[in-house]
Amino acid sequence: MIITFVEHDGGRADRSSLEALTFARRLASGLGDSLGAVLFGPEAAAAAAGLGAYGVTEAHLVDDSRLDAYAPAAWGRSLAGLVGTTSPAIVLAAGTDRGQEVLAYAAAMLDTPMAANCIEVRPGEPFEVTRQRWGGSLLEEARLDGAVRFLTIAEHATQPEEAVAPSTVRVAAFSPTLSEADLRVRVVARVAPEVGKVSLADARVVVGGGRGVGGAEAFSELEELAGLLHGAVGVSRVVTSAGWRPHSQQVGQTGTRIAPDIYIACGISGAIQHIVGCKAAKTILAINTDREAPIMSRAAYAVIGDLHSVVPALSAEIRRRQAS
Amino acid sequence: MNVLVCVKRVPETGGRVTLSSDAREIDTRYLGFTVSPHEECATEEAVRLIEANGGSSTVLTLGPEAASDQLRAAMAIGIDRAILLETDGQDWDPVSTSVAIVDAIRAEAAAGVSYDLLLFGNEAADSGDFQVAIRVALALGLPCINGVKSLAVKDGVATARREAGGGWEVFEVPLPAVLAVREGINLPRYPSVPGRLRAKKKEIERSVPVARLVGAMGPAAGPEKIRLRLPAETEGRVEILGTGAEAAPAVVDLLERIGVLAR
Structure with missing residues (x-):
């Protein structure tokens, strides 16, 4: 057996x-x-x-x-x-x-x-x-x-x-x-997940941010897009090491493994340690200024450009269609 | 309080991995070395525990002479002592590794050094065996908590939390105990220049562990590595949807097509 x-x-x-x-x-x-x-x-x-x-x-x-x-x-x-x-x-x-x-x-x-x-x-x-x-x-x-x-x-x-x-x-x-x-070792208490929060591991849409986001404040653009898509924000190790975002949002070998329908990787170059955390995504869309970034060989779709103009434009387009 | 932290020297694989000609190892000719991010955090946690509670911290590794670099890196951020269980550089399987670590801890105890906490990384970055801490804890009769991302030690009790299903699980164990920690428990400090200089002068205590033979008579060890291979590449051609903000309609069309656009 x-x-x-x-x-x-x-x-x-x-x-x-x-x-x-x-x-x-x-x-x-x-x-x-x-x-x-x-x-x-x-x-x-x-x-x-x-x-x-x-x-x-x-x-x-x-x-x-x-x-x-x-x-x-x-x-x-x-x-x-x-x-x-x-x-x-x-x-x-x-x-x-x-x-x-x-x-x-x-x-x-x-x-x-x-x-x-x-x-x-x-x-x-x-x-x-x-x-x-x-x-x-x-x-x-x-x-x-x-x-x-x-x-x-x-x-x-x-x-x-x-x-x-x-x-x-x-x-x-x-x-x-x-x-x-x-x-001797047993769970003595549990802390429930935040109500209404989409868990990174289970999210159907993950909006990822890497070094290209450039700082803690700019993540509001990614949060907005993720919110519109009922998704979660994920980040690369550079971002958590810099203290821009908490480690609980890290996608990769030492963070969370995600398997969404789409992973929108913004300003992420695509180190192996990050790729192993997101490769179970059904579709990867990369938004990057660098056409040669390693993430491009993993992505099915890409937008070449600065995420700070592309991401707000995506949110605006989604809003426009939702309103119509 | 005495804290022991166990680390493993691994290559720093940033981009593409290539293999040695016999496919038994990663080709490291052009790579630097480090320890797993989990272990960097375990080392930082050991330093913080001693800063807060007093006592002494020790770093231990099983590896080749070159792993002295990783021991010195740990001492550079404030670990007091270093122990090298010196091998010929071959990978040791997780059973043999845990036996060697247990032997070393028992030798320490025989010399009068006992540890309140044994810290590990949750899994080694390279082999990812997910079991060395558990095997060491069982052999020494100690409680073990894995996946620790938050730790408080007070009055001889360790309270540890780990992520579970978007929330947290809380564990409490009396010391001495074994904890396998995850990256995110802290943000490791960078070594200072004086720290590096101090670490350079420090002695590394060495011993040669006895390998548990795989496939020999007696209890089994392993898994025993035969060869490595790279996964089949699933790289396709990327379809460029556009450039800059003008690409937005094409991207939203895509989101609609795959059915993730809420109406």
Whole structure:
């Protein structure tokens, strides 16, 4: 069996977990193996019920109220325990914060390696993976050992796709054995996102600003455009290092990975570290004075010109059409 | 308070990456070296913690002799001591790396140096393994928080926040603890000239770690790198929609076409 760690919210699996499940199902079908899932939290049963569409035949619900709040080591211990009782060949998760974390704990507890952010798996002996380095600007082919193979799947590398024939999900409760030490680290409070704020990671439109914006004040032009398009503002590392904008708006290897319908990159030259954060955008439009900037080879569309005249003109044109 | 910060020397890849002829490494002939932005911030955080609480900070790296440069860069902004676990320059996998770091921390403890906080970057810029801090914490029996973007230490308790779904998750752990931090937790300072000069004169403590053999008998290590390759380029030809403000109607037509223009 292949076990996938499934994250969920409001009784539905997260998109990145559906990507991982799609990846896992293809792997399982190639191996003639079955697909299982493990879920935590009070809404696990509701989320598990929807996984038949993705070919899951067995869902393990970790049943322990101490784990309702996220507790990385304890979730990892539970997964390690489940591995002990179900002996899967492969355990995988989406390459999210929690996916990386829970798998790393479980793998470490079982003294087994883990490969992060894989995009291909070649099962067999040796068992090989292709994984992302440098946020995906470089790939590594690697051998992965272990009685159980632990790996995470790079986000945005697989399109979620339902199985041709949905399966019936058999649900089983799993009671983990936890120590006090496992429970030391847990979420003690949550701060909700600002109401009405479009999250950068989920925005359909991102208006990006780089060095070319020239200073903190000029971001009001980008904010205006983003607001008109119900989108979010994203920035390059130069901008946060200069203190023009907060780090929470940084797009790139050490910031947020975005996947909007369109990324409007204004005054951004396109360093690799930035590109890996925005390459999942369906369309990139570059606004730049430099026709030779590296971003141009990544963009589908471009406007050559100073963003300080182009961006306000875009906002004015949108207003004009919305009014008509 | 004693703080240890672990960093990794990586090439500074600005533009296009090229590979060595055996495809095992990045061709670094024309590149400078640095540490991950996450680790720059971890180093800055260590300096700030010692400035606020007193005590001593130590930077540790596993890497070749040339990684002394990155250790000196950390000392130039105020880290007190530096430890180099010297390798022949080959990449170490995350399991072997964490074992070597644990051995070094145990050797420190045997010599009477114990740490209240072990700081890491959330993931190394190059290999992106997302696990070394967790493996070190488990081996040492310490709590670990990943993805930390805000930290307060008071009365032997670390309160750390990390971004989650547009909001924040808050964790609290007693010290000693392991924290893997992210860029954005602070804005690292630039080294001063006197700082650089002081760092240049400082001693770097060295030892040679023992590698955990991949594929040998006993517990597995890895993943074991076979080769690197560049992703397939998806570069197409860019369509120029126009020049300057006159391009606005063409751009808005595009926005309408892809369905993001709210009416």
